[in-house]
Amino acid sequence: MDRALLDELARRCRGSLLRDEPLWRHTSWQVGGPAAALLRPANHVDLVKAVRLLDAAGCPWLVLGGGSNLLVRDGGFPGVVLDLHAFNAVRIGADGLVEAEAGARLNSLIKQLVTAGLGGLEELAGIPGTVGGALVMNAGAGSQEFGRAVDEVEILSGETFDWRPAAALAFGYRHSELNPGEIVTAVRLRLANDDPELLQATYAERMNHRRQAHAVGGPSAGSVFKNPPGKRAWELIAGCGWQGRGIGGARASERHANFIINTGGAMAADIESLIEAIRADVLRQTGVLLETEVKIVGVPAAARPASEGA
Ligand SMILES: Cc1cc2nc3c(=O)[nH]c(=O)nc-3n(C[C@H](O)[C@H](O)[C@H](O)COP(=O)(O)OP(=O)(O)OC[C@H]3O[C@@H](n4cnc5c(N)ncnc54)[C@H](O)[C@@H]3O)c2cc1C
Known part of the structure; x- marks a missing residue:
């Protein structure tokens, strides 16, 4: 990530700029690696300036809301996260x-x-x-x-x-x-x-x-999969035997099989592996291909350049 670009962003856009900001702090699953920076623009003008600068530099950016429907991979987001915290009227x-x-x-x-x-x-x-x-x-x-x-x-x-x-x-x-x-x-x-x-x-x-x-016993992002037409995702998942089963620190809730919980110390990779394992098994057993409701962003841990830290 171009440090000069972040310096320019800090100089030109009012608001706050947090560099190398861990995104687990901003997601309800409490997982995810860092963004090169998290910018909270002060107002509409600063938001436009930020987008203009980032686009001109070809730097990827992503809008973050409350992070309650977002899985950020362990390598984080190789760009700037825009947080509209100040747009709260x-x-x-x-x-x-x-x-x-x-x-x-x-x-x-x-x-x-x-x-x-x-x-x-x-x-x-x-x-x-x-x-x-x-x-x-x-x-x-x-x-x-x-x-x-x-x-x-x-x-x-x-x-x-x-x-x-x-x-x-x-x-x-x-x-x-x-x-x-x-x-x-x-x-x-x-x-x-x-x-x-x-x-x-x-x-x-x-x-x-x-x-x-929703007392599912750990941090989650709500329902992971959308309900397929005429069916309930949690019933399909539970029917395929996934309730209470997990990978690493991620587990399909006993209470609501369509919620995946971080049992403590889960990596985003555990959650993503579990999502894919459930999807593949439900397809094999029922013929229904589940579509994720949660948005998955960022890069896996191994894909993050060493010069940018863990
Ligand atoms: C315990 C729990 C219960 C839940 N229950 C429900 C439920 O009953 N019903 C339901 O529908 N959902 C539920 N959810 C899911 C989630 O809360 C909703 O989808 C929520 O609306 C996501 O809002 P957010 O601000 O957290 O978005 P985020 O997770 O931050 O972002 C979601 C997506 O929207 C994009 N985005 C966010 N803000 C903007 C913006 N201003 N401009 C452009 N793009 C933007 C992001 O880039 C991302 O792609 C639940 C989640 C949890 C953790």
Whole structure:
């Protein structure tokens, strides 16, 4: 990694720049090697400057939300991770128009909506991560999905920000359409007025359900695989005998077979090997090819140049 480029980034972009930042600190699985740098741009201008500099230098970059759906390999990410930590404003207008920046915590937004008597996202209570991550993943729980509440999305594409209608994102199951290199910076939501007490009751019930159903016994990234059409991934995985089985420090949860937990000291390679072993075995036994919901990024440990450290 070109140190001069990181120096220039630090000089030109306001915010904070952490060099050789271990990414296990930023992922819910608590695994992953370092990024050459993690940049938290101070605002929109600094974000554009950063992307321009990195693109001009041909340096890879990646947007990090809450890291709750991300497996970073042990060799880390050979480029710059952009963290929209400073993009965290939430505005709820008297007209019910809601605008939330991408780095705001999803659950904090949901709590504010419930208090304001705005319904549509309360069943997502307790999903970790950011508003940007929820939009990109079209996070969902119960009968609700994030994308259904979206009116418009602010996207940085190249060096231009523009607001795109929700239809342009073509939300699907744990999916939204963004072009490579695009960054979500804010969303506008369209929500229905509802009784705050009822919303609060749903919120509490969902949190309670999550506490019980998701008490899987270790750090995870939620469901690893998407549910195939008409089937449940956890049932297929459990039916193939993977519940409680593992590789190295990674294990398919006894409680929820589609959750892989870090039992302590897992390497990303253990988790990835387990994902591939489960995928291959479920295909062999059932004929169903599971697709990962989690995003896998970075390079294996051995692929990291020695000059850049472990
Ligand atoms: C215990 C647990 C329970 C979970 N339960 C659920 C659940 O019930 N339902 C559900 O849908 N998910 C669930 N998840 C998965 C995860 O929380 C969601 O997918 C969440 O929306 C991811 O948000 P994030 O900010 O952590 O995204 P990250 O993991 O940081 O990123 C996910 C992807 O989005 C990209 N990205 C993030 N922000 C931006 C941005 N601003 N612009 C462009 N790209 C961006 C990243 O590059 C990456 O490719 C769970 C996870 C855990 C750990």
